[in-house]
Amino acid sequence: MRRHFTRAQKMVIIQGILFLVLVIDIIQLYVVTATMNSYLGGDAGVPVPAFLFSLFCLALNLGLLRFLYVLDRKKPTRVL
Amino acid sequence: MVDEDRDYNTIPPDGRPPLEQPEWRQDFPIDVPQDNYISRREFTKFLVLISAAFTVGQGWIVYENWQRKRAGKLPRMKVATLDKIPVGGSLVFFYPKEDEPCVLVRPEANKLLAFGQKCTHLSCAVIPEVKEKVFACPCHHGYFAMDDGRVLAGPPPRPLPRVKLEIHGNDIYATDMELRTVV
Numbered sequence: 001m002r003r004h005f006t007r008a009q010k011m012v013i014i015q016g017i018l019f020l021v022l023v024i025d026i027i028q029l030y031v032v033t034a035t036m037n038s039y040l041g042g043d044a045g046v047p048v049p050a051f052l053f054s055l056f057c058l059a060l061n062l063g064l065l066r067f068l069y070v071l072d073r074k075k076p077t078r079v080l
Numbered sequence: 081m082v083d084e085d086r087d088y089n090t091i092p093p094d095g096r097p098p099l100e101q102p103e104w105r106q107d108f109p110i111d112v113p114q115d116n117y118i119s120r121r122e123f124t125k126f127l128v129l130i131s132a133a134f135t136v137g138q139g140w141i142v143y144e145n146w147q148r149k150r151a152g153k154l155p156r157m158k159v160a161t162l163d164k165i166p167v168g169g170s171l172v173f174f175y176p177k178e179d180e181p182c183v184l185v186r187p188e189a190n191k192l193l194a195f196g197q198k199c200t201h202l203s204c205a206v207i208p209e210v211k212e213k214v215f216a217c218p219c220h221h222g223y224f225a226m227d228d229g230r231v232l233a234g235p236p237p238r239p240l241p242r243v244k245l246e247i248h249g250n251d252i253y254a255t256d257m258e259l260r261t262v263v
Binding site: 007008010011014015017018021022024025028029031032035036037038039040041042043044047048050051054055057058061062064065068072 | 113114116117120121123124125127128130131132134135137138139141142144145148149200237238241258259260261262
């Protein structure tokens, strides 16, 4: 059976998700900056692993976003 | 109307019951917790979009890196003659493409050095100061050593790319460009 959260609980969950997504975004920003610096410096070995890591971060974020959509699904209507 | 489930009721910012609210708020009620919830949810969605944009950027770097590998070695190109550059002088040439300015310096009679002229900070043209043995970037006061192009001061993150030279008789040839993250 699917669990339904109260609005207060949903607020805590969404703040947690927002924090995680924000941290992952900051890590991605750092990685893209470092990759650009190494690419411009002629280091050919960095871009592919950095891209794979960034893809992994995006997958994490999409997973969290999916959870957000699941959280937003309406409660089933009550039959009186 | 009051729903028996509290989550579906409008809650005003001061938390007082609806009948105690001013008339205008009764006409246009704002559900503050719901408003906060939705704004955070939308911001999270926007951040995921930013994350996708970073990943696309990384993909673009991978593509450019692949293109650079595919292009292979740079061509050998005559860039100047020895009699055109006096001792203590400098000369601008373009290598390997027409939009890639480089600077050739001759600090001593038997010493020739060449570096890319674009500052590694924001691509302003660096100016050779042969007496001080530095390249100076006038835009943000970045300084590079003339011997090896390493950063001496200012915001540039990387040394200047070094152009490899060959001298045959009176002719000076550029044969390759060495990009570096550190010296």
